[in-house]
Amino acid sequence: MTxxxxxxxxxxxxxxxxxxxxxxxxxxxxxxxxETAFLRLWDHLQPRLLRYLRVLGCDEADDVxxxxxxxxxxDLSRFDGGADDFRCWLFTIGRHRAVDASRARIRSRSxxxxxxxxxxxxxxxxxxxxxxxxxxxxAVALVAGLSPxxxxxxxxxIIAGLDTAAVAGILGKSPGAVRIALxxxxxxxxxxxxxxxxxxxxx
Amino acid sequence: MSTDPPDLTEPHDPALDGLFRALTASGTADxxxxxxxxxxxxxxxxxxxxxxxxxxxxxxxxxxxxLRPHRLRLAVSMGSAAAxxxxxGGIAAAYxxxxxxxxxxxxxxxxxxxxxxxxxxxxxxxxxxxxxxxVAPTPSASATAGRCPCPAGTSGTDTAPALILVAARTQVPPxxxxxxxxxxxxxxxxxxxxxxxxxxxVAGRPGWxxxxxxxxxxxxxxxxxxxxxxxxxxxxxxxxxxxNSAxNSAxNSAxxxxxxxxxxxxxxxxxxxxxxxxxxxxxVDVLTxxxxxxxxxxxxxxxxxxxxxxxGVGQRVLGPDHxxxxxxxxxxxxxxxxxxxxxxxTAHGPSGSAPVRIAARAxxxxxxGRARL
Numbered sequence: 001m002t003x004x005x006x007x008x009x010x011x012x013x014x015x016x017x018x019x020x021x022x023x024x025x026x027x028x029x030x031x032x033x034x035e036t037a038f039l040r041l042w043d044h045l046q047p048r049l050l051r052y053l054r055v056l057g058c059d060e061a062d063d064v065x066x067x068x069x070x071x072x073x074x075d076l077s078r079f080d081g082g083a084d085d086f087r088c089w090l091f092t093i094g095r096h097r098a099v100d101a102s103r104a105r106i107r108s109r110s111x112x113x114x115x116x117x118x119x120x121x122x123x124x125x126x127x128x129x130x131x132x133x134x135x136x137x138x139a140v141a142l143v144a145g146l147s148p149x150x151x152x153x154x155x156x157x158i159i160a161g162l163d164t165a166a167v168a169g170i171l172g173k174s175p176g177a178v179r180i181a182l183x184x185x186x187x188x189x190x191x192x193x194x195x196x197x198x199x200x201x202x203x
Numbered sequence: 204m205s206t207d208p209p210d211l212t213e214p215h216d217p218a219l220d221g222l223f224r225a226l227t228a229s230g231t232a233d234x235x236x237x238x239x240x241x242x243x244x245x246x247x248x249x250x251x252x253x254x255x256x257x258x259x260x261x262x263x264x265x266x267x268x269x270l271r272p273h274r275l276r277l278a279v280s281m282g283s284a285a286a287x288x289x290x291x292g293g294i295a296a297a298y299x300x301x302x303x304x305x306x307x308x309x310x311x312x313x314x315x316x317x318x319x320x321x322x323x324x325x326x327x328x329x330x331x332x333x334x335x336x337x338v339a340p341t342p343s344a345s346a347t348a349g350r351c352p353c354p355a356g357t358s359g360t361d362t363a364p365a366l367i368l369v370a371a372r373t374q375v376p377p378x379x380x381x382x383x384x385x386x387x388x389x390x391x392x393x394x395x396x397x398x399x400x401x402x403x404x405v406a407g408r409p410g411w412x413x414x415x416x417x418x419x420x421x422x423x424x425x426x427x428x429x430x431x432x433x434x435x436x437x438x439x440x441x442x443x444x445x446x447n448s449a450x451n452s453a454x455n456s457a458x459x460x461x462x463x464x465x466x467x468x469x470x471x472x473x474x475x476x477x478x479x480x481x482x483x484x485x486x487v488d489v490l491t492x493x494x495x496x497x498x499x500x501x502x503x504x505x506x507x508x509x510x511x512x513x514x515g516v517g518q519r520v521l522g523p524d525h526x527x528x529x530x531x532x533x534x535x536x537x538x539x540x541x542x543x544x545x546x547x548x549t550a551h552g553p554s555g556s557a558p559v560r561i562a563a564r565a566x567x568x569x570x571x572g573r574a575r576l
Contacts, residue, residue: 033249035242035245035246038241038242038245039238039241039242042238042241042242043230043235043238046230046234046235046237046238046241047228047229047230047231047234047235048227050230050234051226062236062237065237066237066240066241066244069241069244070244073244073245073248074248076248136225136226136228136231138225138512139222139225139226140226141511141512142222142511142512143226144511145511145512155226158223158226158227159226159227161227186216186219187216189219189222190216190218190219195218195219195221195222
């Protein structure tokens with residue numbers, strides 16, 4: 001199975017994009033078994049993958065991310081594309097695994113009112129939420145508070161760094177619909193007073 | 204990795220730049236916590252999955268159940284030794300999802316509770332080079348209290364072999380099992396037939412205690428099953444400087460300088476339950492947090508969800524019955540969602556309950572819906 005670069009897919013030229021050529025080489029070395037190269041990819045994408053999964057509402061974001069990497073690593077030798085394609089592919093896998101996890105959770109949930117405890121996915125939330133929180137987690141929560149469509153578009157565009165065409169491909173929407181959802185999502189975030197507070201925290 | 208915001212082509216409020224920076228910030232320590240496991244997974248994917256039939260896998264499973272140890276079970280890899288050694292190799296491969304799809308699914312059904320993943324359809328097999336698993340359980344050495352007789356650093360001298368230890372799961376429920384995988388590979392070359400020792404440091408107790416030993420297989424690997432964890436504990440492997448070759452000449456180099464692996468922390472996550480019951484008044488409900496595995500005096504925090512974000516609205520200390528109660532007002536309209544979280548302590552990691560929703564009741568006067576604690 002060979003995955004060719006889908007037509008029109010591309011990546012936002014964010015700070016990582018300036019290193020695209022470099023990451024093409026890193027990906028190539030990872031495919032040939034270079035552990036250092038793989039770790040560089042993982043370091044690069046894992047935080048964004050986790051945040052994206054949390055925006056989707058994954059209770060077990062760490063587990064889903066692990067499954068995502070497991071599948072990506074398993075098929076890495078047959079992956080044909082550059083670093084940009086790999087990022088798009090990884091987040092597509094992550095989205096599918098998140099959907100699987102959500103369905104499994106719904107099936108196993110017997111009742112809502114008094115359910116068995118589940119470990120929090122991230123060891124930090126408890127302390128962060130109790131003690132005041134960190135800006136990244138707050139930011140993820142703010143995006144997650146958007147409507148599901150807007151939240152996913154914003155997270156794929158901003159957190160994952162995918163461009164409109166790539167997001168449209170993943171979500172099965174038209175590029176126009178993605179732009180509209182992004183515009184509305186960003187407008188809603190701009191109007192949220194907590195965004196200003198977050199800015200103050202960052203500042 | 205830079206934390207600059209993305210270069211959006213769409214117009215957006217500059218006030219969002221701070222938000223973008225936060226969303227694309229470098230990974231936190233917790234986000235990067237799975238790095239060693241990811242590396243081990245990557246290594247495992249480069250090895251050839253073991254080839255044995257599912258029936259054989261089942262038979263080995265039943266055979267191994269008769270070998271239940273009293274403390275820690277150490278699984279020792281011995282190359283292509285006896286068929287009785289297959290099970291633990293199967294476990295290691297199962298953790299890496301390196302088994303053939305049908306076998307992987309069987310392993311998931313049997314061992315899913317301790318972290319073995321299922322196969323995902325479609326499950327194409329990767330084109331990976333060979334691997335020689337086959338590890339088997341052996342009784343652990345007698346556990347004796349004492350300091351870890353290894354260097355304080357995470358590895359030995361420059362000439363010492365590199366020794367690593369990875370946990371299949373870094374978080375387990377109280378009493379839950381876990382599997383540790385170690386690898387001895389100085390300079391990237393696996394050392395076979397070297398006896399390595401496992402040390403355990405239980406959180407809150409002084410010193411390291413010996414927990415057993417095992418002998419590396421042809422790939423330099425050992426697999427160690429931890430059947431019962433009551434509290435947070437660190438584990439590390441060590442090869443001492445006197446040499447511990449177990450008869451295989453390939454293991455001699457391990458004895459030159461000694462080595463110790465970086466410690467691996469396994470955190471126990473106690474379950475927390477949140478029960479809803481009617482309160483003494485019609486407009487008051489009582490939420491009771493239960494954490495049977497936690498300690499008396501541990502703090503639990505009640506949180507209320509608003510705008511997709513959880514906010515702390517009160518905290519209590521668990522009593523002798525491991526319970527703590529909160530009284531909350533029934534909302535006048537809509538519904539309010541609560542959960543209880545328990546911050547980490549020395550003995551356990553953080554935990555949280557499933558959410559509980561309290562909905563407005565018909566005919567109730569509109570007096571607000573916030574928590575009354």
